[in-house]
Amino acid sequence: MSGPLQDEDPRQVGAFRLRERLSESPVGVVYLAHDAGGRAVSVAVLSEGAAADAAARDRFVAAVSRGVGVEGVPPRVLASNTRGGAAAWVAAEHGGGGAGAFLAPVSVGGGGGGGGAPGYAPYWAGAHAGVSSRWAWPRGGAGAAAGADPNSNRGVVIGLLMLLLLFLAMLVVLYLYLSGLHQEAGSRPTDLPSPGGSGSPSSPQPSPSGSQGPQDASPSPDPDASPSVEPGTQVPSVPLDEDDFTDSPVDPRDPDGLA
Structure with missing residues (x-):
């Protein structure tokens, strides 16, 4: 049924x-x-x-x-x-x-031998x-x-294939990115030392700010210039003896020293 x-x-x-x-x-x-x-x-x-x-x-x-x-x-x-x-x-x-x-x-x-021998049934009957x-x-x-x-496994297989393709795509993108970085690093110029060894250091250029060195800080004294006395400054007086006048030159306009 x-x-x-x-x-x-x-x-x-x-x-x-x-x-x-x-x-x-x-x-x-x-x-x-x-x-x-x-x-x-x-x-x-x-x-x-x-x-x-x-x-x-x-x-x-x-x-x-x-x-x-x-x-x-x-x-x-x-x-x-x-x-x-x-x-x-x-x-x-x-x-x-x-x-x-x-x-x-x-x-x-199965049956017994014959006659009225009973048959048997399996234990699971x-x-x-x-x-x-x-x-x-x-x-x-x-x-x-x-x-x-079996068709129910098709979705699992397709999902695994999609994951595999995604993983391969990520590997390709990573390879291209690293290749670009390597090419960019190789195209940059590098400063190489001269083959003759270390050369003489270049002389320093004068500073455009006009700052003076230590030798220009104090001007050299002029031997012909008379010392200047600022106004209001007291001039020290020195007492003179009579002997100091004997060697003084005689003024031609006042030979007697009357002036």
């Missing part, structure tokens, strides 16, 4: 997008799915108990690979996964028995008809990753 997908159901199996449940049993669940082109297919997934039973898993592999135990003509297998620890599943064309035909051989019970917990959609881990849509 068909019904909507449950929380433990995967949303993507391989390249097929699951849409709804077609049937369920202790062996597994059959889903209606669509491929990349929109074509309807059926996907059968082993239950958790059947996938953990080595004998049941071997019967499923034999039915998928060789059609062992499948009634009539086996449906054409579109894709399958029967290896490793992941949940086993098979996809077939929709219609008729579909992928559910591969689940029938898995549930075959009474378990819930859900798929393996590795496929649970809300949970993390490998099961959720296997059931996730």
Whole structure:
């Protein structure tokens, strides 16, 4: 009986997008799915108990690979996964028995010898008809990753590529900037010393401010100039003796010294 997908159901199996449940049993669940082109297919997934039973898993592999135990003509297998620890599943064309035909051989019970010997049922036959917990959609881990849509990783890949391109662009800009600085530093002239060694120091140029040196600070005295006496300055008087007048020259206008 068909019904909507449950929380433990995967949303993507391989390249097929699951849409709804077609049937369920202790062996597994059959889903209606669509491929990349929109074509309807059926996907059968082993239950958790059947996938953990080595004998049941071997019967499923034999039915998928060789059609062992499948009634009539086996449906054409579109894709399958029967290896490793992941949940086993098979996809077939929709219609008729579909992928559910591969689940029938898995549930075959063994009989006793004969007569009224009772048959037996696998230990997982009474378990819930859900798929393996590795496929649970809300949970993390490998099961959720296997059931996730591969297209959902496209955004992550595109984001990583954009970051890589941005990083490369930053490297190119940094290289061009450093190259410009190097060329600018190389174009500047540098003062190199003369090959003859250190030359004689150049004589200092006279200062245009007109400042005089120490030799020009005090003027040289003029021997012919008479000392000038500033007004108001007292002239010291020196007492003279009579002997000082004998050697004085005689004024021709007053030879007797009467004046």
